[in-house]
Amino acid sequence: MFSPPLSRRVFLKSLGAAGLALLAQSRARGALTRGRVVVIGGGFGGATAAKYVRLFDPWIEVTLVEPKRSYVTCPASNWVLGGLRDLPSITQTYAGLARHGVRLIHDTATVIEPGERQIRLKGGAILSYDRLIVSPGIDFRWQAIEGYSAQTRMALPHAWRAGRQTRLLREQLVAMRDGGTVIITAPQTPYRCPPGPYERASVIAQYLKANKPKSKVLILDAKTAFTKQELFIAGWEKLYGYGSDDSLIEWVSGPDGQVRAVDARTKTAIAGPLEEKYKGDVLNVIPPQMAGFIARDAGLADQSGWCPIDHKTCESALQRGIHVIGDAAIHDPMPKSAYVANSQAKVCADAVVALLNGRTPGEPSWINTCYSLVGSEYGISIADVYALNARGVVESMPGAGGVSATDANHALEAAYAKSWYTNIVNDTFA
């Protein structure tokens, strides 16, 4: 039995002013939609944002611009370097996002035109947006280390963007002679994935211990301390003889550990004020970083090379209508991690959906958890819960979070780390 259609007056009244404006816009476009969101970047930030805007409001059109057709995750890429899993097992596709109604464009965004609310793609297309979410990840400061450039990154892989670089570095490790030295250079903060270099050293040490036991890992570190340091060192002592003459891992820190130059031909790193030379058989340079190119080019980054944002909505502090999330954004004290990118993306999606519906964005909430494998069955973690304080700045909830207990069940933490990876990948891409 049909109910009589609502009168036009009742229908329009129920929409409210914002609804009317949007209806007018969409009628002008000839489609029934609450607005168009364009997302630049298909990593943990961009993919999560695209998916969750669709989940929160299926009446919003979402287009994701990402040149790669498949995405190799940085999380778990260390595990590939250690031989714990292979590259295909950490490679994600965008089929899941397509199922959620995200329109995928595999092209590169070249220019953002904030005044026109549009972006241009390398292939020539122009995309209009009502709200733009930019999640471009990182770029490297190629000039920061003499002798390190886009040209030498094949001989001295950074593997700080996963995929081909991961495979290259793994091949070098496998080919290395027993008794060789693997050098990892760790940069000063801020950089993507604070514990990354130390998990990398750990899983490589595990690989060397089993396959090339006379070899060593040498970390040349610009910093004097690192995240989860006590836990890593306790694990290294237990598993890799750290602190003994037979230690598989060595850590040179502070000014002495600051790498100023590298020689790709001899795989030598020059560090410290006295320009000490360290010759390696494999030299993994993790260079200093900054926000991805498109963000800097569009005027979204400040002098630091990273993008200031409103913490509540992730809207750029420098350009209205554009939101920046993930590693490219400045969101201290939250670290630059895939977990934070995923968490932030949901807060951003919620805010963008609210704004397109003419509502005030709600109270945000974030979590970060960083799992690291010190060994394949030895996991450690650091966690934090975040909220917006009275000044509108994100802060860590006092009394919450923190690192694993010293007597933690590290086998269980390792199992959780592996489960976490599967779950965050499903949460982001499936």
Next chain:
Amino acid sequence: MLLVICCGALLTAETGVAGGAIGRTIGVACSACHGPRGMSEGAIPSIHGLPAKQIESAMRAYRSGKRPGTIMNRIAKGYTDNQIAAIAQYFANLKP
């Protein structure tokens, strides 16, 4: 008839989310570890569709230290009673 359907669909998508806005906001943050909609693969437990009382009492027990944990004890300390109640409602009422 079409007008009625459109009207219903154009109303905010938020109406009727158990646990309200804050339940969903915190709930989706939990998904990074517990899986999308709280459906986990591997060692981390699923929390999708668990009874609200169970989620609530577990979170409170982790928070007070009554229940030992590897990580949930640290995370639960970040939430108030109201937030825990909202999270519980959110996951308990998620459709399959």
